[in-house]
Amino acid sequence: MLKLYNSLTRKVEELKPVSDKTVGFYACGPTVYNFVHIGNLRSILLYDFLRRALEYSGFKVKHVMNITDVGHLTSDADTGEDKMEKNAKTAMDVYEVATKYTRAFLEDMNALNMLAPHVMPKASEHITEQIAMIKKLMARDAAYESNEAVYFDVSKFPKYNQLTGQKLEDMMLGARQEVVQDPKKRNPVDFVLWFKAVGRYRNHILRWDSPWGAGFPGWHIECSAMSKKYLGQPFDIHAGGVDLKFPHHTNEIAQSEAADKKPLANVWVHGEHLLVNEGKMAKSEQNFLTxxxxxxxxxxxxxxxxxxxxxxxxxxxxxxxxxxxxxxxxxxxxxxxxxxxxxxxxxxxxxxxxxxxxxxxxxxxxxxxxxxxxxxxxxxxxxxxxxxxxxxxxxxxxxxxxxxxxxRSSDTVRSLVDQREAARSAGDFDTADELRKKVDDEGYLIDDTSGGPLIKKKFK
Ligand SMILES: [Zn+2]
Missing domain, CATH: 1.20.120.1910 (Cysteine-tRNA ligase, C-terminal anti-codon recognition domain)
Structure with a gap:
């Protein structure tokens, strides 16, 4: 019986899937405006280990991981530009950047022998679902509109602190001001569901029409809308890095539960940080590693x-x-x-x-x-x-x-690899290259690692 620590209940619990056939598993994926660092990869590896362990235990798993390709809280507070958009002039430029880093991320996953999630939905392709959820929240009076944004009204969701276990006042201190000086924002902890393309966002490149005017969704709503679409509600396991507990997962829970009056996910799994030389990884630091x-x-x-x-x-x-x-x-x-x-x-x-x-x-x-x-x-x-x-x-x-x-590969291949090693040691790189080519012709690749050459069979 597989037991997991559930961050929501703060207890180790036996996994009891909603459906006895399939475990619905949602994991927060990367933002694709840069290469992911090895701290992100530790989280993604956790998803892979967890999925494999579930399958090993006999569960069928539906694994969903989103790709965040729409601007969100990382927006530059001064200019209103999104990081992904910084060097972009058109929506095509933005998508080109996103495509480039998505591809690099998938290559990392492959190199780390991770199983591909069954669905990898992109935020930009699920705007309709996000708008539908915001409309529902407005209809239920759990959201309100100002001139600059549509906010989730935290006062309408008394269990807001269930995941963090913190006092609301303490959480407010940690909440970021998403829209500067919006006099219509009722409570500092209220968060944005929809950014209007006005004021500091008037030049925002990515924008879609909505009942509240042109703009773009807040970050949290994408996970609520896409997990619901692919896994239903509630689903079994929601995973992410520990830094996502607040505000991201806290807000996902609030908006999903307020919209549909049922829990978002039953078990919340959070992976701890990877430190580099005992320090937290930061882009500005020397210890940002890919x-x-x-x-x-x-x-x-x-x-x-x-x-x-x-x-x-x-x-x-x-x-x-x-x-x-x-x-x-x-x-x-x-x-x-x-x-x-x-x-x-x-x-x-x-x-x-x-x-x-x-x-x-x-x-x-x-x-x-x-x-x-x-x-x-x-x-x-x-x-x-x-x-x-x-x-x-x-x-x-x-x-x-x-x-x-x-x-157990043929003696021929191993002998060619040995000869190549000898040629390399002797500095005869032309011969080494020729030998590599011969190994290649035999259907094998050589991977030079610090532990010596690894021979790999080529898969078409
Ligand atoms: Zn998420």
């Missing part, structure tokens, strides 16, 4: 995936290059170890049970990983270990099967 920074240093991206397995999702993980090196070494040792195992068969029931218990224990992946290592150290024969390890890898996602299969 996956490219990692692969540029010749690390296997899966070393980062491995690193995130070593800390429980509800604890902070401190990223250092030393920690990543240790993860890369551990992963290489794992690959090395299994390359000596025979064809998988039978499996080790005792260890499989421990692995499942670790998953069920609020997705305790460090424990699950430790079970895999205990299994390797055990006296079971290689073929039995391999059978269970392949099973574990359905959750861990470290490409153990592919790596093992490659270790």
């Amino acid at each position: 996956l490219k920074d990692i692969t540029d240093k010749k690390f296997n991206p899966l070393a980062f995936r491995y690193l995130t397995l070593t800390a429980h999702y509800r604890t902070k993980l401190n990223f250092t290059w030393d920690a990543l090196t240790a993860a890369q070494n551990a992963l290489n040792n794992l690959y090395q170890e299994i390359s000596g195992y025979d064809e998988p068969k039978v499996g080790c029931a005792e260890f499989e049970q421990h692995f499942e218990e670790a998953l069920n224990d609020d997705l305790n992946l460090p424990k699950a990983l430790a079970v895999a290592h205990d299994l390797i150290r055990s006296d079971y024969p290689g073929h039995a270990k391999l059978q269970s390890l392949f099973k574990f890898d359905e959750v861990l996602g470290l490409k153990l099967r592919e790596t093992w299969e490659l270790s």
Whole structure:
């Protein structure tokens, strides 16, 4: 029985899906005006681990993750420009930027061996649904209009603080003034559902017609509208980084529940921060790192995936290059170890049970990983270990099967790779390039990592 810590009730609870057939799972995706950093990727990896663990436990999952491609709270307070729009002159320019960074994000997901969500809705393609929800809130008197915006009226939703557990006055201090000096805003904690393209937003490029005039939706409403469209309400699990609890998730809950008079989601899962050298990552700081920074240093991206397995999702993980090196070494040792195992068969029931218990224990992946290592150290024969390890890898996602299969690749390919290594060491890069081409012709790719070359089968 899979148990998860529910941020909403502050308890570890057994997962009981609304429908016994499918778990509805919504995860807040990235804003695509820049490359995502490795802190964002830790959150996205949590979604992937959680989805895989659900499937491992026998649930069918519908996994939805949004792509935020419409301006929101990151708007530059002085100019009213959206970050995504800063260098853009037309809507096409904005979408070009969004498309570029969406593509880069999907490449990161792929490099980290994440399963693609079943639906990845874009905010810009769901404006109708967002407007419909705002209309409903207006009709229910849970929202009001000023000359500059349409606001959600927090006073109409007494449970507003249920997710944070904070006093409303304390939350007000943290609430950002979304529209500067709007005399019609009733309460500092009220948040924007619809920005009108007037005043500081008069030149906002992305805009749509609405009952309140041309403008664009606030950030929070996209998740409420799109999760409802694809998963219904309530759905089972809503996940995100811990920094999204307030205001984002708090506001999602308020507007969805006020509009439809039922809960938005039953279980809320929040992943802790990734720190870099003990500090929070910020664009202005030296410690803003992307996956490219990692692969540029010749690390296997899966070393980062491995690193995130070593800390429980509800604890902070401190990223250092030393920690990543240790993860890369551990992963290489794992690959090395299994390359000596025979064809998988039978499996080790005792260890499989421990692995499942670790998953069920609020997705305790460090424990699950430790079970895999205990299994390797055990006296079971290689073929039995391999059978269970392949099973574990359905959750861990470290490409153990592919790596093992490659270790059995033909002598020809391995000999070519060895010759290439020798040529590289001797500084004969022309020969090394020719040998790489021959390996390529045999249907394999060479990935040069800090732990030596990895051979990968090419998939069409
Ligand atoms: Zn969201």
